[in-house]
Amino acid sequence: MRGLAKRSIVIVLGTCLAAAGVVGQAADPAPVEAKPVEATPDEASAWAKVWHPAFRPTLGSRTDMQGAQWLDGRFAVVGGDERGAAVWWSEDGVEWRRTRRSASTDRGLASSIAAGPGGYVMVGIQRTPKPRARIWHSADGLEWEPAESKLPPGSGVLSVASTEEGTFVAYGDLGRVRRHNGCWMGTSADGGVTWDLRWEGDWDPGSVDDCVVSVAHDGNSFVGRIDGGISESTDGVSWQGLATWKEIRGTVPQGKGRRHDVGLVPLDDGRFAIGGRGMTTITWSRDDGLALDEDLVDWTDLDRVQLALGPDRAVAVKSGKPAPAVSPPADRYTEPWARREPRCRSRNPQIRHIAAMTERERLECYGGRELTFEAWIPYSEYGGTCPFGAPYAWIRCWNYWLASDLGPSPGFLNFGWAPGARDRRGVNEGSGGAHVRVTGHFDDPAAARCPEPGWDGRPLAGWSIRTKAQFVDDCRKQFIVTRMRRIKD
Numbered sequence: 001m002r003g004l005a006k007r008s009i010v011i012v013l014g015t016c017l018a019a020a021g022v023v024g025q026a027a028d029p030a031p032v033e034a035k036p037v038e039a040t041p042d043e044a045s046a047w048a049k050v051w052h053p054a055f056r057p058t059l060g061s062r063t064d065m066q067g068a069q070w071l072d073g074r075f076a077v078v079g080g081d082e083r084g085a086a087v088w089w090s091e092d093g094v095e096w097r098r099t100r101r102s103a104s105t106d107r108g109l110a111s112s113i114a115a116g117p118g119g120y121v122m123v124g125i126q127r128t129p130k131p132r133a134r135i136w137h138s139a140d141g142l143e144w145e146p147a148e149s150k151l152p153p154g155s156g157v158l159s160v161a162s163t164e165e166g167t168f169v170a171y172g173d174l175g176r177v178r179r180h181n182g183c184w185m186g187t188s189a190d191g192g193v194t195w196d197l198r199w200e201g202d203w204d205p206g207s208v209d210d211c212v213v214s215v216a217h218d219g220n221s222f223v224g225r226i227d228g229g230i231s232e233s234t235d236g237v238s239w240q241g242l243a244t245w246k247e248i249r250g251t252v253p254q255g256k257g258r259r260h261d262v263g264l265v266p267l268d269d270g271r272f273a274i275g276g277r278g279m280t281t282i283t284w285s286r287d288d289g290l291a292l293d294e295d296l297v298d299w300t301d302l303d304r305v306q307l308a309l310g311p312d313r314a315v316a317v318k319s320g321k322p323a324p325a326v327s328p329p330a331d332r333y334t335e336p337w338a339r340r341e342p343r344c345r346s347r348n349p350q351i352r353h354i355a356a357m358t359e360r361e362r363l364e365c366y367g368g369r370e371l372t373f374e375a376w377i378p379y380s381e382y383g384g385t386c387p388f389g390a391p392y393a394w395i396r397c398w399n400y401w402l403a404s405d406l407g408p409s410p411g412f413l414n415f416g417w418a419p420g421a422r423d424r425r426g427v428n429e430g431s432g433g434a435h436v437r438v439t440g441h442f443d444d445p446a447a448a449r450c451p452e453p454g455w456d457g458r459p460l461a462g463w464s465i466r467t468k469a470q471f472v473d474d475c476r477k478q479f480i481v482t483r484m485r486r487i488k489d
Helices: 002-006 245-251 351-355 359-366 445-449 468-477
Strands: 008-013 064-071 074-081 084-090 108-116 119-126 132-138 156-162 168-173 183-188 196-198 212-217 222-226 229-233 240-243 260-266 272-277 280-285 289-293 307-310 315-318 371-376 396-403 412-422 435-441 479-486
Touching (some): 064 315, 074 119, 084 119, 132 156, 212 260, 229 245, 245 289, 351 412
Parallel strands (some): 008 315, 064 307, 108 156, 156 212
Antiparallel strands (some): 064 074, 119 132, 156 168, 229 240, 260 272, 396 412, 435 479
């Protein structure tokens, strides 16, 4: 990859993000030390995983990396873990540090970050007690404080960017706030402390019902991805189209492999990387419009990626995976973390213990055992649409949730109803805040017949290709409630 010799690329599988560099060195110590090892990356692949201790989650939790960016000479990976919203900083893509935990980022999940001349702004969500969009600001990228302006529960933040003068702009959607999703935007002139928020009708994204999903500033104006296309705005409020999604899609090279759409990734020469396939990257610039770069990124082994560029290395982060990958040379932290044995509580496990465990740990500790514990029905997480096309008719919907408490940092447990579940009196989808006593189990005997008889092996509507063994594994991991009753506090 010739382009990687000139600059490094941070790649994120999942949410489209912007990011900032960091100042300072302090961070929480890694929970577990990893032994650096010398290893030669697999020459057949452009990527090698980096099992750095800064990313290793504690037992029963996981690291959720949502995005990354290169800015001001550093890599930043944003997301969260059991300690809340987080930023991991690195100068070389190999050695990483995590920002300190704080009460303001507890139960948070960061999705985008940007830098201004006076500090940093990070956006994301606080997941409990009610899902709510969050904006944080920081003078050094290490210590974070919440913005004074509040966003409505159920809304989300999609992207954030900053001008060279220090004006921040953020864009989001209204999510569950309205029956039909709408968009909002906000500007801040004081480093992200206060925000001037605008709702539908108060600003012009240039496309009906389509929000700004990715935004950057090129020194002259804001450039954003709206309705799949590229638009620009001088003030972040009114937008005009520059290239349509049809035009972009028509530029995608033909061939095998996944077609990637990466939002907007600023290059150091005034161009933006916006997608690619194979060894070909699609770029856009004011001078050249849509163009192809044949030797910038090897997309072959990547899936659903976002890019960020630096001088020496490429870094890939896949949503749901705890370890990032880097382009060669990668000669440290290439040994996977040692498997941790689950901590099984033999007597009276409580929901907070169960919720903190991985699915594998729950099966190993409690598979087939009848469990009884107290729990709470969350205000906004209880109930929902059952998995579309799920071939598990014997489970009476498994898209319900139980919480360990109603405070700011509860644990959640997804569950389904056994066919003969008892005592649902006083408990329903509208019982947010109810205190309940629950009896149920993992590894239900009926899991052995998943999917339902008659499945012919073809992919189900809304599902990826799966084997019978994978369906059975899904069913075994599901907590099946056989009895639930309300507790009168």
